[in-house]
Amino acid sequence: MLYSSADIINVVLGFPTNVYVLWLIVTGQGGTITSDFFVLNLAVSEILSSISNMMFITSGQLGLAVLVKFGQFFAGFTLYGRPLFQSCICVERYLAVIHPVTFLKYKPLRYRVGCSGVVWVLVIGSCFEYMFVESVFACKYYAMTFNLVLFSVMVFCCLAVLRALKRPGPGDREGDGDREGTNNMKLRAFRIISTIMVAMVLMYLPLVLLLTIYHYLDPTDYCFGMSICFSIIIIGGFVQPLLYLHRAGKLPCLMKP
Numbered sequence: 001m002l003y004s005s006a007d008i009i010n011v012v013l014g015f016p017t018n019v020y021v022l023w024l025i026v027t028g029q030g031g032t033i034t035s036d037f038f039v040l041n042l043a044v045s046e047i048l049s050s051i052s053n054m055m056f057i058t059s060g061q062l063g064l065a066v067l068v069k070f071g072q073f074f075a076g077f078t079l080y081g082r083p084l085f086q087s088c089i090c091v092e093r094y095l096a097v098i099h100p101v102t103f104l105k106y107k108p109l110r111y112r113v114g115c116s117g118v119v120w121v122l123v124i125g126s127c128f129e130y131m132f133v134e135s136v137f138a139c140k141y142y143a144m145t146f147n148l149v150l151f152s153v154m155v156f157c158c159l160a161v162l163r164a165l166k167r168p169g170p171g172d173r174e175g176d177g178d179r180e181g182t183n184n185m186k187l188r189a190f191r192i193i194s195t196i197m198v199a200m201v202l203m204y205l206p207l208v209l210l211l212t213i214y215h216y217l218d219p220t221d222y223c224f225g226m227s228i229c230f231s232i233i234i235i236g237g238f239v240q241p242l243l244y245l246h247r248a249g250k251l252p253c254l255m256k257p
Contacts, residue, residue, distance in 0.1 A: 008057065010234045015050040017241045018043045020250075030248035037112040038088040039244055045081030045123070046237050048074055053234065069131055076127030078233060079143040083204075084119045086196050086240065087150045093189035094157035097164055144208050147200070154197040161190045195243055203236035 022043040024030030033040060055071030095103040126143075165186040207229040214222050245251045 008053075010050055010053045010237060011057065014234075014237050014241075015047060017238065017245075018046040018050070021241045021244050022047070024244075024248060024250060030244065030250060034107075034109045034112070036244075037109065037116065038085055038092060039240070041116050041119070042082065042085035042089070042240055045077045045085055046241070049077040049081065049237065052078065073127045073131040076130040077123060078237070079130065080126040080146070081119075081123040082237065082240075083147050083150045083200065084123060085116075086200065087153050088115060088119065090154045090157045090193045090196060093193055094160055097161050097186050097189045144204065144211055147204050148208070151197070151200055151204075154193060154200065158190065158193045158197050161186060161193060165190055192243065195239070199236055199239040203233045206232055 021030070022040060025033060025036045025040045025043070030036065031039075052071045052074035055067045055074060059067035059071065092103075095106075130143075165183065207226075210217075210222070210225045210229055217225065242251070
């Protein structure tokens with residue numbers, strides 16, 4: 001079969017969840033487009049990634065090989081779009097805490113639009129490469145190397161925010177209320193960055209390890225391991241929308257009656 005239970009879970013749960021996040025941001029019920037612009041782009045990327053799962057499910061049912069190629073194209077949004085936009089969110093939180101003057105300077109929406117435009121060009125170009133390249137392994141190895149670089153950026157942002165949280169700046173001592181508010185902002189940024197970082201480790205580390213030892217595996221074990229790794233990555237797409245819904249107070253299990 002060309003699809004797994006993870007594909008079905010993503011289509012049934014991940015697709016509507018990300019559509020809901022997108023709707024909340026656009027309508028302003030969860031936040032403003034300016035403040036959540038990278039989350040909005042991430043939701044769009046995850047929705048396009050869900051199309052990949054739909055393609056694989058359809059190709060498995062109908063036996064249409066052409067759909068596999070299109071599925072590989074949209075799978076590029078999982079390998080490249082998700083980590084890139086997650087990195088943008090982490091860097092944005094880092095700037096807000098560590099370099100607030102720089103953050104305020106580039107806070108207008110046009111800067112986020114420009115940054116997102118560059119990211120979309122990189123992602124779509126990578127999707128075409130993943131669709132037409134003959135060596136799928138080479139593309140996956142490149143994607144993992146790319147993700148390791150982005151993970152390093154997340155680790156830097158996380159540690160910098162944690163350091164700022166433990167060592168309050170002079171402005172935090174002006175009053176208990178101001179200090180508490182500033183520390184709450186730092187703590188919130190640290191939680192968001194660390195959650196994304198841990199999720200990225202859990203999602204991509206198994207694939208990195210598999211690509212490292214693939215020379216010692218027979219084709220059957222390699223294909224089985226690859227299926228497990230991509231199932232983990234696919235299911236990992238729930239982290240960001242659930243994090244956003246929790247922050248917006250829109251999770252049904254946490255909403256007050």
